[in-house]
Amino acid sequence: MxxxxxxxxxxxxxxxxxxxxxxxxxxxxxxxxxxxxxxxxxxxxxxxxxxxxxxxxxxxxxxxxxxxxxxxxxxxxxxxxxxxxxxxxxxxxxxxxxxxxxxxxxxxxxxxxxxxxxxxRRFPAGASDTVRVGDIVISPTKFRAWRHDRDLDLPRTEFKLLLVLARNAGAVMTRPMLIEQVWQYDFEPTTNIVDAYVRRLRVKMTQFGDDDLIVTARGVGYMLKAD
Structure with missing residues (x-):
């Protein structure tokens, strides 16, 4: 935009x-x-x-x-x-x-x-919206996510990571932005915590043979492909 x-x-x-x-x-x-x-x-x-x-x-x-x-x-x-x-x-x-x-x-x-x-601004805090990106459906209030109607069964942090990526689908989210929005840190940890959780999320997202929709912006962060 x-x-x-x-x-x-x-x-x-x-x-x-x-x-x-x-x-x-x-x-x-x-x-x-x-x-x-x-x-x-x-x-x-x-x-x-x-x-x-x-x-x-x-x-x-x-x-x-x-x-x-x-x-x-x-x-x-x-x-x-x-x-x-x-x-x-x-x-x-x-x-x-x-x-x-x-x-x-x-x-x-x-x-x-x-x-x-x-x-x-389209997703106010506490909103009961359902987020849809392609074949992915996320319910923020239920802390559940599905792909092709299959429950992804994500732990809480992986769910929050997917939700942030989905709400910003089509745009690169930098590592500091993900750290702030998912982990609520105002500093970048010395560990590669973002990369580790993205790898875990990718495994869950592709476990049924679906395409990997998470794009790596090398040296910057990650993006979930939009529709």
Whole structure:
């Protein structure tokens, strides 16, 4: 999905570079150099998502996100900052940010996270939806999954991994994103926990001779093929 993004960053060189990189994914990127400029642009233009630096002149990023949420502006917001301590992340998320990325960040990671935030709006927490991807059917409320009407009988972590991949079918989920959404870690473990669980899931998904639908994006993460 091509997005209309507001990038709020006071480092002009970094803003230009990141805007160019994100535009290469097909997005339209508008740059604001400070918090007040960002608020003015948001009041006059529709955007799909915001990338917000935390430390900004005139209006700090924390003040901006808190003001937006008080005004009922709920568009997905990714906070981009040099502050990487756990408490900094907690403060940003508590203020209303949807995600938090520490500089320097790979533009592909930022793009993947923005796309995931957009998709997540279709699956609110606690939703009783049934997720279908091709011949796979998943019931989040029952913690059960089927392929060709056969019960996959997945342990809880493998089920959560499949559900995250299915809700983001057709898009690459990076390892850090999977770690956050499946294991709820805000750091990347020293072990290859994601790769190990993907291997287990693949065995269950192909046990009846079906095709392997999990695609490896080498050096990045994994994707479940869409319909």
């Amino acid at each position: 091509n997005l209309n993004i507001l990038l709020v960053e006071d480092d002009a060189a970094l803003a230009d570079l990141l805007a160019t990189q994100l535009s290469e994914f097909g997005n339209t990127v508008t740059v604001a150099g400070d918090g007040q400029a960002a608020m003015a642009m948001l009041s006059a233009n529709p955007f799909d998502a915001i990338i917000l630096d935390r430390m900004l002149p005139r209006l700090d990023g924390m003040v901006v996100i808190e003001a937006l949420r008080k005004q009922g502006i709920t568009m997905p917001t990714l906070m981009l900052t040099a502050l990487g301590q756990t408490m900094d992340k907690v403060e940003g998320l508590t203020a209303g940010a949807d995600d938090y990325v520490v500089k320097p960040a790979d533009p592909a990671e930022i793009e993947a996270r923005l796309q995931a935030l957009i998709r997540a």
